[in-house]
Amino acid sequence: MQQLRSGAARVPLWLAFLLATLVSLVAQPPAHAAPAAQPFRVLALYNGTWDAAHISFVHEANSWFPQQAAANGFTYTASNDWNLLADGGVDGYQVVLFLDDLPQSAAQRAGFERYMRNGGAWIGFHVSAFTTDAQSWPWYHDQFLGSGNFRSNTWGPTTAVLRVEDRTHPATKNLPATFTSSVSEWYSWSNDLRQNPDIKILASVDPGSFPLGTDPGQTWYSGYYPILWTNTKYRMLYANFGHNAMNYDTGTALSSTFASATQNRFLLDGLKWLGGGPSTQPPSDGISETSWYTLRNKGNGACVDARAAGTADGTVVQQYACNSTTAQQFQFRATDGGYLRIANRGGPQPVVDVTDRSTADDAPLQLWSWAGGTNQQWLPVREADGQYRFSARHSGKCLTAPGAATDSARLTQRTCDGSAAQSFRLTAQP
Template identity: 65%
Template structure:
């Protein structure tokens, strides 16, 4: 009986010590990401935004960065890299002069950027020459594939941290793909990281909106800035029910680019 009482007392002391022990603080996020979205146009883009705002927080917790999503684009007006080290454009781009000027200041001050799909779309690049012609280098939208499909992508620039874990070729997630009126290969500031592999042709399911040949960049960076652009972010949809039939984050290999790209943009070591 006495032995049992001693054991009980020891157990009580141990539990008390654990209860009074200081709680180890979680490591502060290595960097902060601010993701801008619209979320009101095209069910395929809306679907991408919804899944992005579920996938990125989970990924952030696994890789020690903070993630905040907002549809208040006016936050760009006075945004500083000290507040958020990386900015994402999920399904739109700044529309007002104050937003555009704020984003340009942010990038010139050392901020970082990752843009998806429609964030580069314009039919009139003269409305924001710096962004469309110099920063992204794309100029105007030229054509697209339809319907949304996977593509075989060819990795082109091995030394870049965002693609070091990618194989020479890989299958992308499903997307609609954009082409531009400017040849990015002729821009000395642009480094193309991946393009459509010719084995993908014909790319598209509509014969009138398919690519049969040519050169189509999909992932790239501008050497003058800490930035990446990814020409995916459009899910395949049942437009009668607005139900998604694919996931932009359905390719584990493609996800490596997103994760390693973000870690590079935020100043962390890639996996």
């Protein structure tokens, strides 16, 4: 019998190496998770001393924003010390809000301009743009905001249907084509923001809102009114809301600025964009870029049609009894900013075009080879019943059918009025 040696048994070299490796792995401290992204900091400046409707909004904002902060990656601080702008006290904040006022002293104004020029970010509400003397601070009113002087307002405060004009912007890409705002008083301005190349209008009053207001002397019946916009030279957003309906006798708020979930989505997505938070993909309009559709008018039941199945430049776009031929089939192809070109199935190039780039009512429609013109681009607006209206990019006017179902009657553009003549049912074709 083999005699066993006393003392430690010999361990093969390979086994010793394996044991040492296992011991070292066990001894390693646990891996630490990557640190969470730091929340960005938001500072809201307010006055809170004039007009009960504005004071009510300030109280709401200073309650609502903190409730949203943790879930949306930011912290919220409110202050009525506007001198923070003058002494660099805003420099530690990624986003500054003006709730119900604007800087008044020269030092405050200079500090805010420096903050913005150095890459700061800003959201202004309603009265933060108000002035009747734009030349008292031309950089802010004419360049930064672009709006100039206050011109008029609606009264009393009401909701408005807003048309989203750019659904590719981070603040608006999660919004539907139209939505109903919360109640507010609405301002108009001396400057036409559409003429300012630095201003990108994100949403405006949809014509279906008219008349807008309850006092006949302060009601808007027609026209173009921007509500949300940005200046592409700065990281900023302006929102023309922030005035609650009030019982001024009792000081009781009759509405809430944060009552619209869609409007709130704009605020949160806008904050995330300005503060460097995450972005998401825009929703679908329900229109496929690969499908062909007929467009049946809601008012008279006739279909949009290329006259005599033509494909040549100048072919009349008309209405005709629905027959599902290729002359009545159209495809919607995205351009940018939520706009589409409407191509006819008869040929690869012709699209629906406003003749001679006219901006006038009753300007006729035709087919013309795609050239990228704004008179060849249309914004689809989905209505509550699932039908659509289409507004031309260059004029803001709507594709319109005649009142009667007369074959071969030409289609035109007209000021959008929410009528059945401007509403179309899309039906996908094989």
